[in-house]
Amino acid sequence: MTGHYKKRIYQSKPFVLCKALIKKMHSHNYLPNAFTNVSNLNQQVLQANYAIRGPLTVLAEEIQKALLEKPDAYPFQDIIYANIGNPHQFGQLPITFLRQVLSICQYPALLDHAHEPWFKNIFPSDVVERAKLLLKGTGSVGAYSDSQGIPIVRKHVAEYIQERDNYPCHPDNIYLTSGATQGAKLIMTLLITGSSEGAMLPSPQYPLYGALMDLLHGKSVLYYLSEKDEWNVDVEQFKQAYEDESKKGTNVRLCVFINPGNPTGTCMSEECIEEMLRFAKRKGLVVISDEVYQNNVFKKKFTSFRKVLCDLETREPDSDWDKVSLICINSVSKGQFGECGQRGGYIDIMNVPSFVKDLILKLATIDICAPVTGQLLVDLLVRPPKAGEPSYKLYSQEIENIHKDMEKQCQILYEATKRMKYVTCQEPHGAMYLHPNIRLPQKLVREANESNIEPDELYCLRILERTGICLVPGSGLCQKENDYHVRITFLAKGSEYVERLVEAHNAIINDYEN
Amino acid sequence: MTGHYKKRIYQSKPFVLCKALIKKMHSHNYLPNAFTNVSNLNQQVLQANYAIRGPLTVLAEEIQKALLEKPDAYPFQDIIYANIGNPHQFGQLPITFLRQVLSICQYPALLDHAHEPWFKNIFPSDVVERAKLLLKGTGSVGAYSDSQGIPIVRKHVAEYIQERDNYPCHPDNIYLTSGATQGAKLIMTLLITGSSEGAMLPSPQYPLYGALMDLLHGKSVLYYLSEKDEWNVDVEQFKQAYEDESKKGTNVRLCVFINPGNPTGTCMSEECIEEMLRFAKRKGLVVISDEVYQNNVFKKKFTSFRKVLCDLETREPDSDWDKVSLICINSVSKGQFGECGQRGGYIDIMNVPSFVKDLILKLATIDICAPVTGQLLVDLLVRPPKAGEPSYKLYSQEIENIHKDMEKQCQILYEATKRMKYVTCQEPHGAMYLHPNIRLPQKLVREANESNIEPDELYCLRILERTGICLVPGSGLCQKENDYHVRITFLAKGSEYVERLVEAHNAIINDYEN
Structure with missing residues (x-):
């Protein structure tokens, strides 16, 4: 089976882009036009890596197609896309x-x-x-809106934030986006323009940030989340990583936090946020806080970076806190809405100079405007009945049921990890993922090395072929080397697939140990 | 009044970014963080220019706000946003x-x-x-779709193109997008990576292409559309511009055509398209054809680049036509739908190597997916009842009425230009714009030069303050120097505003002549 699958995965589309093949392609001129010589193309695109929808997903889609034609082609009936936080795909009903x-x-x-x-x-x-x-407020959902977003929606977002944090918020500081991705892009495009510029990014991370840094040709400076400490920021290592990189001559411009964490599910503590803000102030770093999971919290409490920064401004009025630029990101794709396909979100910005705001607006203007229906969903997010x-x-019932279901599903999956050999898992505070650690057998690691793929990728491939469950390998999430994890969404319902996963996992481990 | 307005326009948001002010800002460190020193920021964003929603629009929005508070503040009651092809804003009803x-x-x-x-x-x-x-086909409009787009919609698009051109088209070559902008971005991001790389762009043009080249740090190589020849491509100058630029060492990678033209409304002839394709083949240029106005045609006939390329492949089977990579762009924002705010469109690609397709998909994947409802609109576009x-x-009645209304409105506006002093105007074959030429009085040109703004921008400002009609100055559309035009959409209904425009125009010209 190995040979068969190895061939499949190599034939699967994005896999032809793996490093070895890129090298091979460099030696060819396929066709005599600008597209046909790989060295003509944007090398940053070649390098960018977005594992959430990487080669494994493409392979999963191929298997799904094969199943349609031949339902008994695999030992399962359907693919479970546990690689992506896409609630409606798992049958979650819209509100x-x-x-x-x-x-x-x-x-x-x-x-x-x-x-x-x-x-x-x-x-x-x-x-x-x-x-x-x-x-x-909008005329017709078919009309372009203001590039910054429909005014009345921005007003409502500002009111919502004001009420959440108990500090004033102005609609001029709200930009409606087509989701978290556009928000991150707007800010990072402004700040990162080449390899001498860096951003502090969490490891492990939702790999959008690393992919954007690749596209912008910037330097990703990883800071570690400490697994043994509930995936909290390892503050000393964070500072050290910054200093080490700065000494190399990199201008570190910004730091990105994902709170609650993706893939870790960790809610950052107020103390940690404060410490990070102090550091950002001292070093002149712009802060991005990706808070799209703020409504997906089961344990602990979500605290917004904005709230902490406002507290600090109040407590220490003469300490230049108004010089820390903060950008918070939110989306209608997560929380209990899960309206991923509708593409709506916003950023709220604080302490950003007005000429920078003009530039954010200029970039937004080139994209014309976010989908108007997505903008309307933002309104509904911030003004529930x-x-x-x-x-x-x-409305309240539906929201509560979705929340409870997710918490329950999280618990089922979390408990199951205890029955998986060589697996340890931090219980997440929130978000939509478990991020278990797997001590992979040496034999599997060797096989992966020989096949020129990552060990956790090979593991995910083995899980996929046995169960139809599609996971994200930690290697695609900027994890530490020789430290293996997978990200698994806990959105699929029931325990049947969980049992299949446990069983397949233990079988794979046993196979490789014998 | 001049001083007042000059002050206003300089105070208006994006205007602080004009060259003179950027220079001034370079000498400041506003706040000690990464955002606060202009030289830290992406200079390409500072340089990018997207006049469709430029400073005049911002000023118009400010006037609109002022009118809400004080309805008699200006000699008109409302702003007419004739700067942008946004049909529903003008009361066009959705289908x-x-x-x-x-x-x-x-x-x-x-x-x-x-x-x-x-x-x-x-x-x-x-x-x-x-x-x-x-x-x-989609499950829920709230679920992320495939990054390339919902399979059944791509299948229908392929069938539609096949029927239109009478040549086979495969769904694998269709990518659903959030509109024309994303389509252009995907391709240009792949090909343009620095100042040694160029793209042939029309002058005048819808300035998205120039703005994207600015953002990508590439070289815009302008080719002229000949006004006296119904804005057809000046083929000899096109070739000369290419040769001149190549001699300077620029690697020209692609050429962009807008057909039917924006702002010119010109349908390119089959002969011209063929000639351009022959040139692209000889020089190895990738071809982008922006065909979003293909259903907005009153005179002449729209011919797709794809059709002509397929014809050539058939007629000259041994001439390497399959080595010309072609990308055609379409959108639900234009035609009779005018569903701008819903953000939907597609690109169809021809003769693109499979590893390049993988890269296009990778870029699309980072954006996750186009708005699902926008994708559904694409389906409805290609499969009408x-x-x-x-x-x-x-359906047919509504489509026909919108088409007729637009043609009628075009005619009213076109006829009116004949009564405007020093104005000549080519009658457009289609699209949504007139692009009249205005011989501006020397006194106006001098005043503009002294104020450090473009003469046609000053003209548009004068029109705005007298009539509330917002136009796009040709200087924002990459026009030839010392050649003044404005772009005006013919979407607003009726003749009242047209008369106001004629009157204001003639008054302004007279003012400056005396």
Whole structure:
């Protein structure tokens, strides 16, 4: 089976881009046009790595196709895409209130029937009011909005943040985006322009940040999250990594935090956030805090970087805290909405000079505007139905059920890791992932080395071929060398697949030990 | 009034970025963090220019706000954003069929009522079928799709192109995007990596291409469209510009055509397209054809680059035509849909090596996926209701009415230019713009020079302050020097504003002549 799969994975599309093959391609001129000589192409794109949808996913998609044609081709019936936080793909139902509002916004002619009994039966009055308000604010969801985002939505986001943190927030500091990715891109494109510029990035990390640094030709400076300390930032190592890199002449411009963590699920403590902000102030680093999982928290408490920075400004008014530029990222893809495909999010910025704001706006302007329906979802995220309003009860129930389901599923999977040989796992505080550590057998490591793929990648391949479960290897998440992990979303429901995973894992380990 | 406005425009946000001010800012360190020293920032972003939403638009937005507070602050009641092709903003109604399908896709629970009379009354059966088909293809519009786009939509796009051009087209060569911008970005990011690399771009042009070249640090090599020849490509100058630039050592990698033209509205002839393709083949240039206005054609005929390339491959089978890489761009924002805010589009690629396709996919993967509802709109674009289906009649009527309205509005505006002093205008074959030439009085040119702004920008400012009509100055569209134009969309309805424009224009010209 090994040979067969090795061949498959090498034939799978993005795999032809692995280092060995790139080298081979360099020696060819396939066709006499600008595309055909690899050395003509953007080398940063060749180098960029985004493992969440990497070669394993492509292979999984190929297997899925094969299963459609021949249902008994594999010892499972379906692929479980546990590689990506895509809740609706796992059958999570959309929140009724959101979709009712968007349904009317897409087809406002429905409002012509607002007086008819069937309409009142289907669309509660607060849905109608909200749809009307949003339609007034945007005209048509088919019209380009302001590049910074629909004004009324930005106003509501500012109010929401103000209420969450109990500090004022101005709509001018809110930029609506097509999701977290665009937010990160806007800021990083401004700050990183070449290999002499660096960013402090967590290890392990959601690899968007590393991929963007690759594309921007910047230097990723990894700081470690300490697994034995619930994946909290290893503060001393963070500072050391900064100093070491600076000594090499790299201008470190920014630091990125993911809070709650992806893939770790860790909520950063207020103390740690404060320490990081102090360091950023001292070194003049711009701070990005990716807070897309702020509503996916089961243990501990989520604290926003913004709140801590505002506290510090208040407590130490003469300490130049207003000179720390902070960018917080949020999205409608996560939380209980899980509206990934609708592409909506925002950044809120603090202490950013006005000419930099103009540049952020200029970049946003070239993209024209974020999807208007995604912008409307941001509005619904920050202004849920209130107690007493007709949609409140159902909305609250749905949100709570999704939250509980996720917590339960997390628990099932977490407990299961205890039955997996050579696996240890930190219990996550939140987010959508487990990130277990696997002590891989030497034989597997050797086989991987010989095949020129990462050991944890080979492990994921073995899991995929036995169970149809698609994981992300830690090597794609900037983990430390010789330290093996996988990221697995706990969105799939039930325990059947979990048992299959445990069984397959133990079988694979045994196979390689004998 | 001049002083007042000059001050206003300089205070308006993006204007602080004009060259003179950038210089000034270089001498400051505003705050001691990475953001605060302009020289730390991405200089390409500082240089990039996207005039469609430039300082004039920002000023227009400020005036709009001022009008809300004080309705008699200006000699007009409203801003007319004739700077941007945003049909729904001008009250163009969405096509019923599209919105009915999307409304159900947003809230599939509506289908539970499919047997009820009111439902049947509102949603024709083909709408229901289509919504079901698309929901089957995507699961939930809230789920991430494949990064390349929903498979069934790509299949339908391929079928549509095949039918249009009468040559086979494979879904693997279709990439669904969040609009034309993302399509152009994907390709240009791959090919342009520094100042030694160039792209042939039309002058005048929709300035996205120039802005992207700025961001990518590449060299824009302008070729001229000949105004006296209906804005057709000046083929000899095109070739000369290429040769001149190559001699300087620039590696020209690609050429961009906008067909039908933006801002010119010109449909390129089959002969010209053939000549351009022959040149691209000889020089190994990748060809991008931006064909987003293919359904906005009143005069002449739209011919796709793809069709001409396929014809050539057939007629001259041994001439290496399969070595010309071609990328065609389309969007749901234009045509009669005008669904700009929904962010949907696609690229179809031809003769692109498979490892380049992998790289395009990798870049798309980092963006995760295009908005799913935008992808569904692409499906509706390429598979309109057929004769005999319940929605056919209304759909066809709506499309035809929008098309006719636009043609009529184009005619009204075109005829009006004949009454504007020192204005000559080519009648456009299609698209959404007039691009009149204005011989500006010397006094206006001098005043502009003294104020350090472009003469046509000053002209647009004068028009804005008198009429509330927001135009795009030709200087923002990479026009030849000392050759003044404005781009004006013909989407606003009626003739009242046209008369105001004519009157204001003639008054301004007279003012400056006396």
